[in-house]
Amino acid sequence: MKKVLTIAGSDSCGGAGIQADLKTFSAHGVYGMSIITAVTAQNTQGVFAVQDIDEDIIKAQIDAIFTDIEVDAVKIGMVSKPSTIYAIARQLEKYNPGNIVLDPVMISKSGYSLLQPESKQSLIKELLPKAFVITPNIPEAEEMLNAVTSEDIAIKTIEDMEQAAKEIYRLGPKNVLIKGGHMSGEAIDVLYDGQEITRFYSERINTKNTHGTGCTLSSAIASNLALGYSIKDAVSNAKRYITTAIEHSLEIGQGVGPTHHFYELYKKGGLIND
Numbered sequence: 001m002k003k004v005l006t007i008a009g010s011d012s013c014g015g016a017g018i019q020a021d022l023k024t025f026s027a028h029g030v031y032g033m034s035i036i037t038a039v040t041a042q043n044t045q046g047v048f049a050v051q052d053i054d055e056d057i058i059k060a061q062i063d064a065i066f067t068d069i070e071v072d073a074v075k076i077g078m079v080s081k082p083s084t085i086y087a088i089a090r091q092l093e094k095y096n097p098g099n100i101v102l103d104p105v106m107i108s109k110s111g112y113s114l115l116q117p118e119s120k121q122s123l124i125k126e127l128l129p130k131a132f133v134i135t136p137n138i139p140e141a142e143e144m145l146n147a148v149t150s151e152d153i154a155i156k157t158i159e160d161m162e163q164a165a166k167e168i169y170r171l172g173p174k175n176v177l178i179k180g181g182h183m184s185g186e187a188i189d190v191l192y193d194g195q196e197i198t199r200f201y202s203e204r205i206n207t208k209n210t211h212g213t214g215c216t217l218s219s220a221i222a223s224n225l226a227l228g229y230s231i232k233d234a235v236s237n238a239k240r241y242i243t244t245a246i247e248h249s250l251e252i253g254q255g256v257g258p259t260h261h262f263y264e265l266y267k268k269g270g271l272i273n274d
């Protein structure tokens with residue numbers, strides 16, 4: 001069985017973060033493992049408190065896994081503060097895993113900042129060059145480009161997304177996927193692999209329940225990479241997975257509800273392997 005690790009924050013309401021990642025891994029038939037970087041007190045309406053986990057125990061968790069288990073892919077989500085980022089970066093240098101999917105989580109759907117402002121530069125310098133693929137949404141892509149150019153870059157069109165993907169590629173990741181969830185019209189994601197741009201299309205589903213879509217997509221990409229798919233096939237499969245997960249999203253809580261991870265659904269639709 002393929003083994004996939006998530007390094008991310010805990011979402012108490014189960015829609016995003018570690019919880020979404022582990023559900024996604026299970027639905028893909030891969031074995032999930034987790035390292036918790038922060039605990040959030042969160043529900044579908046907001047994030048109410050965050051406690052960062054000490055970097056020594058983050059490091060110890062990474063040692064515990066890599067000294068014992070072969071890891072086929074790593075997904076990185078909420079990393080919160082600079083010392084957490086440095087700890088993860090040093091451990092990745094030590095164990096050098098492949099298939100690192102970096103979801104540069106910055107602000108939750110409910111508007112709470114999950115990455116401290118002083119962490120942005122550390123994330124760019126320490127983690128971007130280690131990523132096989134980075135998966136920013138549009139505001140995150142803008143933030144990263146603004147941090148490196150000191151300009152006020154706004155991504156408004158699909159061509160802007162393509163240009164931004166090429167510029168973020170120069171910061172060191174092997175592939176850049178900019179997600180179009182925050183645009184209007186079709187939900188189009190754009191991949192740049194250093195050679196060419198590929199667009200991934202889906203209809204825009206009319207729902208407010210998109211809590212955890214970015215976490216789910218990046219974990220689905222990590223699962224597919226672990227299963228041996230190429231980056232383009234991994235993104236294409238993951239895009240179908242997230243579209244189905246949003247189509248069947250759940251009316252749970254009073255705010256932005258979560259996506260649905262239902263093994264039988266994906267099996268029936270040919271979205272996962274046995």
Ligand SMILES: Nc1ncnc2c1ncn2[C@@H]1O[C@H](COP(=O)(O)OP(=O)(O)O)[C@@H](O)[C@H]1O
Nearest residue numbers: 137179180181182187188203204205213214217
């Ligand atoms: N309403 C929607 N209908 C269809 N796909 C969507 C919708 N909202 C987001 N997506 C897709 O979900 C994935 C996550 O995108 P996005 O919501 O932008 O990420 P994030 O959670 O990081 O903000 C992307 O593949 C995006 O195209």
Ligand SMILES: Cc1ncc(COP(=O)(O)O)c(N)n1
Nearest residue numbers: 009016017108109211212213
């Ligand atoms: C612990 C954690 N990690 C990531 C997200 C982002 O998910 P979303 O953008 O869907 O709110 C979140 N809300 N909580």
